[in-house]
Amino acid sequence: MALTLALESSSSSRGEGGxxxxxxxxxxxxxxxxxxxxxxxxxxxxxxxxxHLAEKHLxxxxxxxxxxxxxxxxxxARGGEAAWRFRYSYWSSSQSYVMTKGWxxxxxxxRLAAGDTxxxxxxxxxxxxxxxxxxxxxxxxxxxxxxxxxxFFFHNQQQAAVQPQQHLxxxxxxxxxxxxxxxxxxxxxxRLFGVNLELELRAEPLLLDLQL
Amino acid sequence: MALTLALESSSSSRGEGGxxxxxxxxxxxxxxxxxxxxxxxxxxxxxxxxxHLAEKHLxxxxxxxxxxxxxxxxxxARGGEAAWRFRYSYWSSSQSYVMTKGWxxxxxxxRLAAGDTxxxxxxxxxxxxxxxxxxxxxxxxxxxxxxxxxxFFFHNQQQAAVQPQQHLxxxxxxxxxxxxxxxxxxxxxxRLFGVNLELELRAEPLLLDLQL
DNA sequence: ACATCCACCTGGGTC
DNA sequence: CGACCCAGGTGGATG
Numbered sequence: 001m002a003l004t005l006a007l008e009s010s011s012s013s014r015g016e017g018g019x020x021x022x023x024x025x026x027x028x029x030x031x032x033x034x035x036x037x038x039x040x041x042x043x044x045x046x047x048x049x050x051x052h053l054a055e056k057h058l059x060x061x062x063x064x065x066x067x068x069x070x071x072x073x074x075x076x077a078r079g080g081e082a083a084w085r086f087r088y089s090y091w092s093s094s095q096s097y098v099m100t101k102g103w104x105x106x107x108x109x110x111r112l113a114a115g116d117t118x119x120x121x122x123x124x125x126x127x128x129x130x131x132x133x134x135x136x137x138x139x140x141x142x143x144x145x146x147x148x149x150x151x152f153f154f155h156n157q158q159q160a161a162v163q164p165q166q167h168l169x170x171x172x173x174x175x176x177x178x179x180x181x182x183x184x185x186x187x188x189x190x191r192l193f194g195v196n197l198e199l200e201l202r203a204e205p206l207l208l209d210l211q212l
Numbered sequence: 213m214a215l216t217l218a219l220e221s222s223s224s225s226r227g228e229g230g231x232x233x234x235x236x237x238x239x240x241x242x243x244x245x246x247x248x249x250x251x252x253x254x255x256x257x258x259x260x261x262x263x264h265l266a267e268k269h270l271x272x273x274x275x276x277x278x279x280x281x282x283x284x285x286x287x288x289a290r291g292g293e294a295a296w297r298f299r300y301s302y303w304s305s306s307q308s309y310v311m312t313k314g315w316x317x318x319x320x321x322x323r324l325a326a327g328d329t330x331x332x333x334x335x336x337x338x339x340x341x342x343x344x345x346x347x348x349x350x351x352x353x354x355x356x357x358x359x360x361x362x363x364f365f366f367h368n369q370q371q372a373a374v375q376p377q378q379h380l381x382x383x384x385x386x387x388x389x390x391x392x393x394x395x396x397x398x399x400x401x402x403r404l405f406g407v408n409l410e411l412e413l414r415a416e417p418l419l420l421d422l423q424l
Numbered sequence: 425a426c427a428t429c430c431a432c433c434t435g436g437g438t439c
Numbered sequence: 440c441g442a443c444c445c446a447g448g449t450g451g452a453t454g
Binding site: 255257258280299301303304305306312313316 | 427428429430431432433434
């Protein structure tokens, strides 16, 4: 069954209920949203699902919980063939519900950052996931931060790290962005083709040569 | 069938074949060696056996792999009654061969540290294990780093870490050693009763009070 | 309680 | 550059 994607430009209501007007699908009912924490998008490779939301919308049969969880398949609310498979389980040690395996890929592909919002929808037995970025100062990124695009990409972010004193020379559009959240680690964030490059925060101002 | 241990003091060829002249046994053929990583001797309690070596010298029948591995019994190449039993299994998740149960005991008893070498030999169906420390400048340790001795031992190496500015006061023989290997992480290594304590490398010289 | 073991998982590196 | 290794992890079970 194909999903009809009528482009509704923007619904005025931004409540947790409806689609938020990014041109996505219809016959879903919202389950819940979460503003992701630094840990949710960091090296822990897991999303903590708030317990009350998990037990209300994504109950784990208990047998499944003891059996090491289950695998949930979420369709991408933006359409496309992409289906996101996450291991979903209960960690008795921390008494929390988590999505583990597969989650880090979603974070990477969607360029999720702390403060962004992930939304989970359901249409009958069909599950959907969507996300939206936080409101950011600065320009809209040159490349929309979506889909497993095969754009220019630093393979080794270590090598891509920019020393404060270096000049950064780039070709197309570049946007310097201040992350709103992620105050846990105070970092500067340079957004390049949808890739976040993290710079050590120094007293000195950042020196950049932007050749646009 | 007893194994005759003729003391050939040192085979001139140091190739991966022979004994290294520590007065150990003969009729073995070397299978492989590994320079152990920090993880191999750390809290993970497992030794990763490089895949190509594992499949060449210690194949797991596949049925055994699926059955959760097997137990291998290694005789101590230095002689003695000691036999080291390791669970040996294949982790399909990481596609790697590992020795798990029993390995941490070997690490402890032999005071194995990162950079040391473990060697596996075979004599027909009989398996042998040996290890040697990395070449170190400085004196031979006061206590030979052998056998299940129940000597003084820091349970938590974290706590045992020494800050460069501190004075270290110790009772018996102590040797300060510069690690030749492990240049990957440049660290000072202080050897104390066979335990390696790692110090952050600083410009300042190490300050020690040695009360012998 | 604590250490160990076990079955997973992942990113970086390498080929 | 995709595929694969493997070093470095995890939670949970066990004794």
